[in-house]
Amino acid sequence: MIADTPLLPRARYAGLDGLRAVAVVLVMVYHLFPDWWMRSGFIGVDVFFVISGFLITSLLLREHDETGRVALGAFWRRRARRLLPALLLVLTVCASAAWLIRGDVLVGLGRQLFGALVFGYNWTAVVDGTDYFGSGGGELFRNLWSLAVEEQFYLVWPPLLLALLLLPRAWMRAGVALVAAAASAVWMAVIVASGSADPLTLGARVTRAYFGTDSHAFGLLLGVAVAFTWRAAGRIGRDWMRRPGVRGGVAAVGAAALASLVLLATAGQSQNVTTFPGALLAASALTAIVIVAGAWPGSLLGRALDAAPLRWVGERSYGLYLWHWPVLVLLVAAWQGTSIDRPFPATIGAAALAVTVALSALSYRFLETPVRRSGFRQAVGELRRAFASSARRRARAVGVMAVCLLLVAGTALAVVSAPRVSSGEAVVAAGMDALKDQPAPTNAGGDPDDDIVTGDEVTAVGDSVMLASAPSLLAALPGADVDAVVSRQMYAAPDILRSLADAGRLREFVVLGLGTNGSISQRTLDQVLEVIGPDRQLVLVTASAPRSWIPGVNAEIAAFARTHRGVQIADWQSAIAPHPDLLAGDDVHPGDAGGKIYADAVVTALADAQRAKARFSAFSAQRAFEQELRQSQLFQAPGSPDAG
Numbered sequence: 001m002i003a004d005t006p007l008l009p010r011a012r013y014a015g016l017d018g019l020r021a022v023a024v025v026l027v028m029v030y031h032l033f034p035d036w037w038m039r040s041g042f043i044g045v046d047v048f049f050v051i052s053g054f055l056i057t058s059l060l061l062r063e064h065d066e067t068g069r070v071a072l073g074a075f076w077r078r079r080a081r082r083l084l085p086a087l088l089l090v091l092t093v094c095a096s097a098a099w100l101i102r103g104d105v106l107v108g109l110g111r112q113l114f115g116a117l118v119f120g121y122n123w124t125a126v127v128d129g130t131d132y133f134g135s136g137g138g139e140l141f142r143n144l145w146s147l148a149v150e151e152q153f154y155l156v157w158p159p160l161l162l163a164l165l166l167l168p169r170a171w172m173r174a175g176v177a178l179v180a181a182a183a184s185a186v187w188m189a190v191i192v193a194s195g196s197a198d199p200l201t202l203g204a205r206v207t208r209a210y211f212g213t214d215s216h217a218f219g220l221l222l223g224v225a226v227a228f229t230w231r232a233a234g235r236i237g238r239d240w241m242r243r244p245g246v247r248g249g250v251a252a253v254g255a256a257a258l259a260s261l262v263l264l265a266t267a268g269q270s271q272n273v274t275t276f277p278g279a280l281l282a283a284s285a286l287t288a289i290v291i292v293a294g295a296w297p298g299s300l301l302g303r304a305l306d307a308a309p310l311r312w313v314g315e316r317s318y319g320l321y322l323w324h325w326p327v328l329v330l331l332v333a334a335w336q337g338t339s340i341d342r343p344f345p346a347t348i349g350a351a352a353l354a355v356t357v358a359l360s361a362l363s364y365r366f367l368e369t370p371v372r373r374s375g376f377r378q379a380v381g382e383l384r385r386a387f388a389s390s391a392r393r394r395a396r397a398v399g400v401m402a403v404c405l406l407l408v409a410g411t412a413l414a415v416v417s418a419p420r421v422s423s424g425e426a427v428v429a430a431g432m433d434a435l436k437d438q439p440a441p442t443n444a445g446g447d448p449d450d451d452i453v454t455g456d457e458v459t460a461v462g463d464s465v466m467l468a469s470a471p472s473l474l475a476a477l478p479g480a481d482v483d484a485v486v487s488r489q490m491y492a493a494p495d496i497l498r499s500l501a502d503a504g505r506l507r508e509f510v511v512l513g514l515g516t517n518g519s520i521s522q523r524t525l526d527q528v529l530e531v532i533g534p535d536r537q538l539v540l541v542t543a544s545a546p547r548s549w550i551p552g553v554n555a556e557i558a559a560f561a562r563t564h565r566g567v568q569i570a571d572w573q574s575a576i577a578p579h580p581d582l583l584a585g586d587d588v589h590p591g592d593a594g595g596k597i598y599a600d601a602v603v604t605a606l607a608d609a610q611r612a613k614a615r616f617s618a619f620s621a622q623r624a625f626e627q628e629l630r631q632s633q634l635f636q637a638p639g640s641p642d643a644g
């Protein structure tokens with residue numbers, strides 16, 4: 001039967017290894033060099049999905065045509081041989097290295113390893129509330145979410161394929177796959193578009209949509225549809241496909257699709273349906289076109305993608321994908337002592353690239369290829385026979401066993417010693433404890449004639465940065481009413497301040513530190529001034545965090561303070577900039593010493609606010625005296641005894 005399917009070569013499909021190379025390069029540049037032009041390089045994952053759906057379906061269809069059945073057990077064993085050796089090596093090596101580095105890189109390691117080993121990492125990450133495209137995304141094995149999606153596909157799809165083969169026509173099978181792909185894409189759009197516009201909840205929804213097997217299966221299913229269609233076309237014959245005009249046109253379309261795919265990876269991303277699923281669907285469709293154009297009989301594009309350098313990278317793309325992210329996280333943690341969320345220099349990305357290529361090449365040659373060819377049993381048998389062989393082979397086997405035991409021990413120690421929460425979460429928890437211990441706030445008020453602002457004159461409203469600084473803030477301003485909550489943003493400030501005013505808790509000096517978690521607007525700040533009224537002084541705290549909106553937040557604060565009397569700035573960003581070591585590993589939340597700097601910045605701004613208030617009071621008093629004097633002079637009648 002294989003003779004009737006000339007489009008299905010026994011060895012390999014032209015161009016697929018080269019296309020894998022393009023996909024892994026897009027992803028690696030996106031992660032290792034985030035300031036470069038591949039701002040949407042994550043679409044490389046969708047390229048992998050389409051290739052996997054096409055290739056796995058084609059192999060299963062070929063087996064069914066040749067034998068009349070699909071041996072599921074043999075299929076899953078082949079998948080295990082292909083995937084498990086490199087995966088286990090990456091997990092144990094990187095977990096052991098994380099144990100040596102310590103710190104935040106160990107947080108959640110047990111959950112990550114469990115998710116990776118059961119091929120459910122995407123769902124464990126969703127349950128844990130991971131935000132893939134936002135902050136807090138520096139998990140050591142975060143990139144394994146896509147491997148989990150593919151493995152779930154490998155488990156579920158072969159039995160479903162057998163059911164789908166009951167349909168009498170190939171176009172029906174392809175149609176079912178396309179309908180399922182469309183449903184998955186629509187479901188992603190529904191998840192992303194539903195709910196609040198809050199950037200924090202939006203980030204969680206986008207991650208759920210992006211990680212979910214149900215909502216991100218459209219690339220795999222599109223590859224399935226292409227495989228059904230391509231196999232049916234193969235039965236028609238290929239003479240017409242070899243015509244020069246046809247081959248040239250297909251090659252041109254395929255080259256244009258490949259160029260568009262790379263261009264799409266350079267476009268900016270947005271956390272809405274334009275990207276999720278818009279850009280991902282576009283990447284999947286372009287990949288399908290490139291696959292067909294590359295596999296076309298006599299394809300020029302297929303030969304170009306089969307160039308030796310691209311094939312070398314493509315054959316090792318699995319290892320490159322596995323290694324590059326944890327290597328980057330470990331290097332950033334070791335060199336900078338911070339999470340991957342903090343910007344890192346290109347030199348670290350280059351070092352991670354070099355280490356990744358070396359480790360992938362070694363793994364492919366000495367582990368993946370032997371196990372894939374011989375299987376697990378034969379590999380273990382070879383090791384057992386080495387112990388009974390020459391002294392040299394025995395020493396080599398002992399060395400292999402020793403390394404394996406060390407890696408297993410290092411992984412176990414990493415899991416056992418992993419902190420329950422990150423350093424940032426720990427300082428925030430300490431701040432929450434400090435606020436629990438403060439007395440019930442009242443609108444006590446201080447001495448209006450005192451030049452020093454005391455805590456009982458201050459109401460402070462903030463986010464988790466203020467919360468982490470609460471112990472130092474309360475020590476510097478005893479009796480201050482500090483109302484700080486994790487993930488709070490400036491848009492909520494007017495309503496919060498109204499509630500405090502209604503409760504009698506809005507004091508003479510109001511401190512707002514709400515720029516960490518999202519952008520702010522002049523309109524919101526105007527509403528804040530309207531709520532607190534003209535008799536209170538406002539202090540705005542600048543923001544400091546490795547997040548894209550921070551420069552805009554601080555620019556808005558500076559512009560507002562310049563144009564509004566009674567507004568002072570507590571410049572937290574400038575104060576902490578020389579002391580990044582005083583921040584937690586997330587480069588956002590201050591520890592004890594950093595909290596003192598935060599409190600000092602607030603106290604300094606309050607002193608400025610008090611002086612400004614005093615100057616304005618003196619100026620107002622002088623103006624009132626002059627006004628009263630002018631009025632008294634106007635009312636003195638000419639010729640009266642008091643007349644000059």
